[in-house]
Each structure stands twice: as structure tokens, then as C-alpha cells.
Amino acid sequence: MKNVLRLLSLILGLAVILAWTVSSQTSDNSLEKIKKRGYLLWGSDAEGGAPYAFPNPKDPSRLIGFEVDIAEAIAKELGVKAKQSQNAWDSLIPALERGDFDMAMNGIEITEQREAKVLFSIPYYIYTEQLVVRKEETSIKDINGIKGKKVGTLSGAVAQDILMNIGGVEVKVYSGQVEPYEDLALGRLDAVLLDLPIAAYYAKPNPKLKYAGSPVGEGFYGIAMRKGDEQFKKKIDEILSKLLRTGELKKIYDKWNMWNEAQAKLFESIKGASGYVGLEESKKAPLYTFLPNLLKGSGITIIISVVSMALAIILGLVLTILRLYGRPPLSALAAAYIEIYRGTPLLIQLYILYYGLPNIGISLSPLMAAFIGLGMNYAAYEAELYRAGINAVPKGQMEAALSLGMTQSLAVRRVILPQALKIALPGVTNDFIALFKDSSLVSVIAMVELTKTYSILAATTLRFFELGMIVALLYFAMSYPLSLFARKLEKKLSNKK
């Protein structure tokens, strides 16, 4: 028991050190910091996929996409390297505000609401919205035909606003841009409205789908930066203008076949040569090319699970002891903690911890937030398991210990807990296995663990099935040895007391 506790606290200590060393930084002069750091940190969501920023099918550990090219061009002008920071698309802005990266660039449309929160660069691309329907669809000719229909789009995108404004449309929002087209092809949707570059990459090559009408709406993609980061914005604007004048930007759009008439407003019109990269190729790439990424994701899943569980086991014990033996204010607080943490969703707790706390000046690194978020949540469940264990120890045990002159704390430590923990053990190991799977929730706070790695890769390659089987297998390979170990431990404990 003592050794286990010692080991747990060692793991926790290491984790704290690890988490602080990768802790995030917040300051307003990004320009100076980038130079000092030697690289430009830009946020985007690789799960959003092609053609913006997505894993290279030939080497999935590297990202490609037109925004990767733009980021590299900007970094080159700044005299540094570019480095992408992975983040869920709909929380890119909060993550930028909390200082996770210098700028966010991921098809972020310049809108009034967003301008209230962040600084935007001059536009780097003019997007339009393209309606897509099934090949055999005849009733929907263009945007005017979608009233009363089920139309899919991306959560938080401008297309969503357009659909809402039309009225009478049943809008289905997705967090990824691949899934709406999948659902459309399967007949779960009647149409999909999304930015043209997305439609061009995911819908156009799909033989089951077709464009309906010409693009509607028109807006600008801009690079988002923190409010107050004026100098940095000025520099980025200068660089974008330069890339525009020299034709560098146009070259990038040519490469990704993203030129269209709308861009004429930004550029001289030059015919773009075609040449898709990616989709067809990545559909054929052998599975082992994805393995290094998946194994890395598994490693992160293991680290997060082990450290969080260690935290939960220790914190849970403290909570139980306070609840059962603490004086009134403390015992009530412990009870309240347990009820609140058990009674609210883990997802909300993670959001508050990661995106909410920076508002009051506490900014945790993603890894730290993952440890604490999962650890604090599971602590509530462990506490209840311990409490059940303690209640299962006969009352006479405590009385006998007290009658021998032991203090209450000595009796708890030497007599009650050793018996209670043995009773609680099967539940605790069961929770550990559950935690392995729950750890996938931390992808919302920018941790790329196994499940997130899967959804990024699957979104690019559309190989949901094969990759899904591999990922399921990896999870099983992690949790099954654990349940075997748990069974062995229980057996050992019941043989020798």
C-alpha cells in the first residue's frame, strides 16, 4: 500500500514538471517572441482537412495544404520556421486568446462577431459558398430550392448563418467537414452548403455528388491574431501584400487548384493548372504509413490515463477521508465536490478548466489541463468507491481499534483503510479501464491523443473503417492487459491478506 502510494506520487511529480515545462505563454508582442523562439506558431485543425491543412498521405506525420504553404511563406519572410499547433476548429479563437499560438489560420471567415474578439489581417482568400446535392437530385437546383430540406454545414461557419437566415431550412451542423458529405451521399441529408474550397476537395471528386447552382455569398478568410498585438498584425499585413504582389500567393492557390473568378478581386487573373494532391492517393496508401502517428497518439493516451488515474486515486482518498471523518465545514465541502463533479459532464469541466480559467488569469497547458480535468473528475468516482469500501468494514473494527487506545486517524490508516481499499479495488481498476476510453474527450482541449489522431487521419483519407478497426485494436491492447493485471492483483490480495 505504502509503495503504491509512493509510486503514484512520483508519477504525479514527474507529470507536474512535464506539464509546466510545456506550459503555454501569453504576451502581446508576438513578433519579438517569434524571433526569440525561432519559429512561428500557428493554430489550425488538421481534422478540418484538405485543402487547408491535413496530414500528408505519404508521410502522415507532416501536414500539407494551402494554409501550410502560406504559413511557411510568412515564416520565411519573418526569417523563422513555421510550426502548426493542433486545435479543434470551433475553439481556435478561444485558444488564440489564451495564448496557445501566435495566430490562427484555418479558413476563418472575417465576420463582425469575430472582429469583436480578435484582430484580422487583410484577406488572403475570397471564399464563396457552394451548395452540393446527390447526383440524382432533381428538386434542388440551387440555393432557392432548399426550403424545408435537411441541409448540413460546419458548426460556426458563415454557411451556417446563411442557412439560418434563409429560414425554414432544417440545418444540421457538424464539427468536421467530411461528415456532412458522407451523410449526404448516404441520404441522411438533402444538401450541404460549405465553403467552395471544401466542396472542391471533398464533393467534386465524389461520383455520387454534384454542385447545385453557382456559388453564393462571398466573404474573406483572414488570419486571426490577438487583440493588442498591433505590431504583429502590421507585419503580417505587409507580408501578405508582398506575397500578393510577387504572385507567390497565387502560385500557392494554383498548386491547390483553388483559383476561381472570385479571386480576381484579389489578383490578376491567371489560369490555374489543375492537379489534386491527396485524396485519391491517400485512399490507396498502405495502412502501415499511418502507424507511427497512431502509436504516438496511443503513447499520449497512456500518459494522460496513467497520470490522471494516479491523481484520481490520491485525491479521491483525501476526499473520502474528509467527507467521512472531517469536521463539518470540510466534510460538507468534500461531499459537495463529489456531488458536483459526478453530476456535471466531464466535457463541460474540461472546457471550463481550459478555456474558462484563463479569464481569471490561470492558464494551464493542454497536458496539465488534461491531467487535472480527468483526475479531478475521476477522483469523485474513486471517492465514492472508497466510501462504499469503508462502509462495508464492520463497525466493530473501528470500535476495537479505538478500545485499544488508537486515535481515530491511526485506526483509519491501519485498520479501516487496508480492508476498505481491498473491497474497493475491483471498482478502481474498472474505472481505470474506463478512463482509458474517456481520455479521448481531452481532444477538445487541443490534445492529439489516439482518438483525435484517428479522426484527423480518417477525415483526410475517408478510411473510417480500416483505421477505426486499428484504433479499436490499439485501445483493446491497452486495456486488456490492465484487466488481466487487475484480476491477478485481486486474487493475490484475497489469498494473502
Add this chain to the structure above:
Amino acid sequence: MIKVRDLHKNYGEHHLFKGINLDIDKGEVVVFIGPSGSGKSTFLRCINGLEYFQKGEINVGDIELHSINRLMPDKKDFDTIRRIRLKVGMVFQQFNLFPHMTVLENITESPEKVLGIGRDKAVENAVALLKRINLEKKVNSYPDELSGGEQQRVAIARALAMKPEAMLFDEPTSSLDPEMVGEVLSVIKELVDEGMTTLIATHEMDFAREVADRVVVFDQGEIVETGRPEEIFTSPKTERTKGFLSRILKRSIM
């Protein structure tokens, strides 16, 4: 050595003790008899601080225990109770040995951790006690490997290892199979013969008659009669004692 003054105890609405007074001298052997639920066990548990009481006071040697606030006992109260427990050992009906410790560890745990005597000394004492109760072969057994009688003898040794000045036995043979009652009673008898101040709540009337200096009869939370065993068993003064004795003697004949 033990003085009880005006002891009141209620369980919510139920008023069990309405002012009990009792003095016990050093070396005296007092046996408590009476029907189940009459309060004899609760009385012993009050002396050891395992039950709170609402009014009155209990003296053990020079330590005074007053009625204490049950919800918020302060540190001083806990300390007083603990000092009393160090003077008074207790043996329970259900033995209450620690199942995760060996026989030896059960006995050495408190002397080591509470009295702070060294490991070697504690083991030496424990082995001597086990020899006395003829269980030295079970040193490394776990409680669930012992019979009920053996467990209760170990529980007595465990209490004695703390070198108490008095011993409380709360129905020590009530959960035993009949053939094991004798071995436990003979250990208690030995203690009594050595002059240990002893309080026993029991239904073993023959044993009471044999060892008691004084018999106390409880009924419905009241002491209805006290006296020498031959007086109580041959010429009880109150109807309640007579009724109780005739009921229990009839049962033992059947």
C-alpha cells in the same frame, strides 16, 4: 477505581439510563446480568467511551469523563476518552480481530503504534501472552483460520497487551458454539484469580456465581438489585430479578 455518577443516556426519544450510580473497587469482579436490551452492554460501552451519554460523569482512577457534546467533541474530550481506554481494556461479543493482520500483528499493533514500545519488546510480550492462552502455534495464522474460541482468546490477549488496569467483557461467549465457551471462560477465570479488576456482561449464570464478587442486575436501563452472588441467585429481593432468573434458568434446563 471506577465511579459512575448520575449517568443518563437516551437514544433519541428513548430514555435508557435515568441516573445510574455505581462504584467498583480495585481488584473487584462485577458481573452484569439482565435481559437482552436491559442496558448492561451499553453501560460497559459508556465506561469505555464507545457510547456518548447525555448527563453525568464517569471516573476511572483519577480521570474524569463528563457528558460531552456528541456533534462537536473537542480535542480535550477525545484525549480524556483515550486516556480512559488506555486504562480499561475491552473484549467484544464479535471478537473484532483485525482480519488483515496475523495473530501476532493483532497483538503487537497497538503496543507498538500507541504505546511506542519497540518491535522486539512487543513481539516478546505477545508471544508470552499467546503461551499463556496456549495459542503460540497460531502466531502467524490469520483470524479466519482460527475457531471462534481461539479468536476470542486472541482478542483477550490483544487487550491485555496494552497492560490495562481493568478489563471489560461485553458478552464474551454469546457468539460461541457451546463447546468453546469453556476455554474462553477459563482464560477469564485466570485473569480474575490474578486480581484484575473485571467487569463482565454475560448470560452464563454458573460462571457469574463462580467468579463474581458482586452481581448487578439490570432491567430496562435500571439497576434493580446488586449483591453477592449467593444472595442474588438464592434469595433475590425483587420481583424483577426473580422473574428474570426463573426465565433464564428454565431456558438452561430445556
